[in-house]
Amino acid sequence: MPRRRKRVPEDLPILPVVPVRDTVVFPHLLTPLAVRRSRSVKAVEEAMTHNHTVVIVAQRNPGVDEPQIQDLFQMGTEAVIGRVFRMPDGTVSFLVQGQRRVRLLDLTQQDPYLVATVLPLPDSTDAQEENVPLVRAVLALFEKCVKLSPNIPEDAYVAASNVNDPGWLADLVTSHLALALDQRQEILDTVDPMERLQLICTILAKEVDVLELQSKIHSQVQQEVDKSQREYFLREQLKAIQKELGEIDPQTREMNDLRHKVESSGMPEAAMKKAIEEVERLAVIPAASPEVSVVRTYLDWLTTLPWSAQTEDILDIKRASRVLDENHFGLQKVKERILEYLAVRKLAAAEMRSPILCFVGPPGVGKTSLGRSIAQAMGRKFVRVSLGGVRDEAEIRGHRRTYIGALPGRIIQTMRTAGSINPLFVLDEIDKLGIDFRGDPSSALLEVLDPEQNYAFSDHYLDVPYDLSKVMFVVTANILDPVPPALRDRMEVIELPGYIEEEKLRIAELFLVPKQLREHGLRAEQLAFARSALRRVIREYTREAGVRNLEREIGAICRKVARLVVEKDKAPREVSAQSLSRYLGPPKHHWGAAEERDEIGVATGVAWTETGGDLISVEVTFMEGKGNLSLTGQLGDVMKESAQAALSYTRSRADQLGVAGGFFDRTDIHIHVPAGAIPKDGPSAGITMATALISTLTRRPIRREVAMTGEITLRGRVLPIGGLKEKALAAHRAGITVFILPKKNEKDLAEVPRDVRRALRFVPVEMMDDVVEVALAEAPAPEPIKAGMGSSVWN
Numbered sequence: 001m002p003r004r005r006k007r008v009p010e011d012l013p014i015l016p017v018v019p020v021r022d023t024v025v026f027p028h029l030l031t032p033l034a035v036r037r038s039r040s041v042k043a044v045e046e047a048m049t050h051n052h053t054v055v056i057v058a059q060r061n062p063g064v065d066e067p068q069i070q071d072l073f074q075m076g077t078e079a080v081i082g083r084v085f086r087m088p089d090g091t092v093s094f095l096v097q098g099q100r101r102v103r104l105l106d107l108t109q110q111d112p113y114l115v116a117t118v119l120p121l122p123d124s125t126d127a128q129e130e131n132v133p134l135v136r137a138v139l140a141l142f143e144k145c146v147k148l149s150p151n152i153p154e155d156a157y158v159a160a161s162n163v164n165d166p167g168w169l170a171d172l173v174t175s176h177l178a179l180a181l182d183q184r185q186e187i188l189d190t191v192d193p194m195e196r197l198q199l200i201c202t203i204l205a206k207e208v209d210v211l212e213l214q215s216k217i218h219s220q221v222q223q224e225v226d227k228s229q230r231e232y233f234l235r236e237q238l239k240a241i242q243k244e245l246g247e248i249d250p251q252t253r254e255m256n257d258l259r260h261k262v263e264s265s266g267m268p269e270a271a272m273k274k275a276i277e278e279v280e281r282l283a284v285i286p287a288a289s290p291e292v293s294v295v296r297t298y299l300d301w302l303t304t305l306p307w308s309a310q311t312e313d314i315l316d317i318k319r320a321s322r323v324l325d326e327n328h329f330g331l332q333k334v335k336e337r338i339l340e341y342l343a344v345r346k347l348a349a350a351e352m353r354s355p356i357l358c359f360v361g362p363p364g365v366g367k368t369s370l371g372r373s374i375a376q377a378m379g380r381k382f383v384r385v386s387l388g389g390v391r392d393e394a395e396i397r398g399h400r401r402t403y404i405g406a407l408p409g410r411i412i413q414t415m416r417t418a419g420s421i422n423p424l425f426v427l428d429e430i431d432k433l434g435i436d437f438r439g440d441p442s443s444a445l446l447e448v449l450d451p452e453q454n455y456a457f458s459d460h461y462l463d464v465p466y467d468l469s470k471v472m473f474v475v476t477a478n479i480l481d482p483v484p485p486a487l488r489d490r491m492e493v494i495e496l497p498g499y500i501e502e503e504k505l506r507i508a509e510l511f512l513v514p515k516q517l518r519e520h521g522l523r524a525e526q527l528a529f530a531r532s533a534l535r536r537v538i539r540e541y542t543r544e545a546g547v548r549n550l551e552r553e554i555g556a557i558c559r560k561v562a563r564l565v566v567e568k569d570k571a572p573r574e575v576s577a578q579s580l581s582r583y584l585g586p587p588k589h590h591w592g593a594a595e596e597r598d599e600i601g602v603a604t605g606v607a608w609t610e611t612g613g614d615l616i617s618v619e620v621t622f623m624e625g626k627g628n629l630s631l632t633g634q635l636g637d638v639m640k641e642s643a644q645a646a647l648s649y650t651r652s653r654a655d656q657l658g659v660a661g662g663f664f665d666r667t668d669i670h671i672h673v674p675a676g677a678i679p680k681d682g683p684s685a686g687i688t689m690a691t692a693l694i695s696t697l698t699r700r701p702i703r704r705e706v707a708m709t710g711e712i713t714l715r716g717r718v719l720p721i722g723g724l725k726e727k728a729l730a731a732h733r734a735g736i737t738v739f740i741l742p743k744k745n746e747k748d749l750a751e752v753p754r755d756v757r758r759a760l761r762f763v764p765v766e767m768m769d770d771v772v773e774v775a776l777a778e779a780p781a782p783e784p785i786k787a788g789m790g791s792s793v794w795n
């Protein structure tokens, strides 16, 4: 048996050592320990047979099983062992009471247990006067810590406040904090009591910060939890009460209602399945979740859309004819076409895939209102969507439900408004569809209009196919050119070119005036419109192919008269041509020939635009210069080239026109087409520009009652142009009497209304010489122009 206690010369204690892996034992404090390694067990047993004293020391690396001196911290604690329990698995557990700090000097024995020579390091006792503040600070922080931390027993603070020894206090506080092994060892290593207290003070301050933050977070979380728990309990109680009373709770009732709505909506199977799924999902989503309203809105859309409700078609041709006549004046060809269409539908019954009617014409000619009349004639619901400015495919097809605030596209929205699966659906302004980075809406429209696809139209929001095949589509456009060819192919185009003055008069008398009187609460006997007044409104207050502005002006007069009736009780009974300016202000347009007198260098052309046709003037002026040509009035490239051609032709004819040689080199020419803000393009103003040039050169005025249209070649040939019918109507509207047109367009005259053909003198021409002959006044100006002379057309 080895010698247990070897006295060394310095008389230092030699004690058994128990290395521990994960704790630090402090002097004065009781610490429970458990050991298992045989050396430790033997050391404990040895101590128990003598004075119960051992050295407890922490391992630097807890993973080492048989630690040497270098594996142990230098500072340990001399401790007395209390009762020892042996566990069945060989573990020995016991309580130790720390006595004092000891420094390990040497391991004097390894087996059967560790023995070390140690240097005791006793604490100085009692707090000095100057240490009191630090002691108080530590106690105050510790008190907070105890309050905030659920892991420190309440009486720990009481125990600490009764300790007088600052070193002991530091150890006691450390033992209560959940510190890492290194930090605990650092406290043990600090022999000076005040230094130790200082260290624990810093650690405590940090600890209190962390605990305060934790407690704040905890209380916030707690509040949330409390609230939702409260709600949950209340709801459960409510359910229980309602059950006791034999009532159904609102949520269940809503689910039942929804399920009933879905089942009675007449949805096809796929949609029904989807809807039932959503109802079931709704039942399990917590009531407070934002998802609830998303699902509800979706179900609302699904259940309120028409899935099977449909109106019975009336295919009575006589009745249809009557309805069309009741609502629209004239338009014989269009009406006939519509009646034929209905007749075919009647014969071929429902199997027939109806072609899509497309009304093309300027604004205000009745395209939309014809759609309404067809619906009325057939007994169908009427709905309308304007496609003007639609650039985004999602506007047609909707947004996916994953987007916040998503809705179905316009088609589905409008179908809900219609309330039946077979309405008459007008798609207005299809030529104004835009295309940009947000996708091509026309491809979505193709799906809407294509009978091969539209029985299963897919809307992103709806997510289930919707049947549009029973819808009767009517499309309207101002001009056909911008309509994508794929769409154009699916449609049956019916043109409405615009009205002549007499037609407008009749429309105003028969339809617009009675309608506006009605809308303004006036009776027919209260106000009459003289025919001369209406004619003046048409000529001087509107310039349009349709009757939209005419209707607006009539409305304006009715509004003013209605006010007079209310205010003075003595309103005029008739609107006469003379009293017109009282209601509508001074005339907006000058009617008659475009110019007030025959002018040199100002020629009248006719343009074809979206709004029908319109007159344009071309002005030419010469200035001293270097042979430059300037063109103004927002002319497009084609129009500019056409101006160049007109000039080249004119120059090539300089001799015949009596212009001196070199004139063009010393002259700047300016061609201007007024209404400068409106872009203009196309070759059809060629002969108009040439006429204005020749007039300026020869000083022969242009006859003001003449309008012309035609492209010019360098050799002076006059080439055909488009839109003759619209141009002729425009010229007639403006009070022109002579209309020069290319010979090749003569065949198009057949399409021009008879009244216009009667009122206008049409002069077909092949060569520019013919134009000059008709357009320029006979009498030449007294002084022919001199070469290089600075002149303006106005002098």
Ligand code: ADP
Binding pocket: 327, 328, 329, 330, 331, 361, 362, 363, 364, 365, 366, 367, 368, 369, 370, 476, 507, 511, 512, 546, 547, 548, 551
């Ligand atoms: P569009 O769709 O071609 O722009 P609207 O259908 O909106 O034109 O017609 C404008 C107004 O003119 C409507 O009040 C319409 O009833 C009226 N209107 C147009 N043409 C006729 C007509 N031939 N007979 C009676 N009213 C007409």
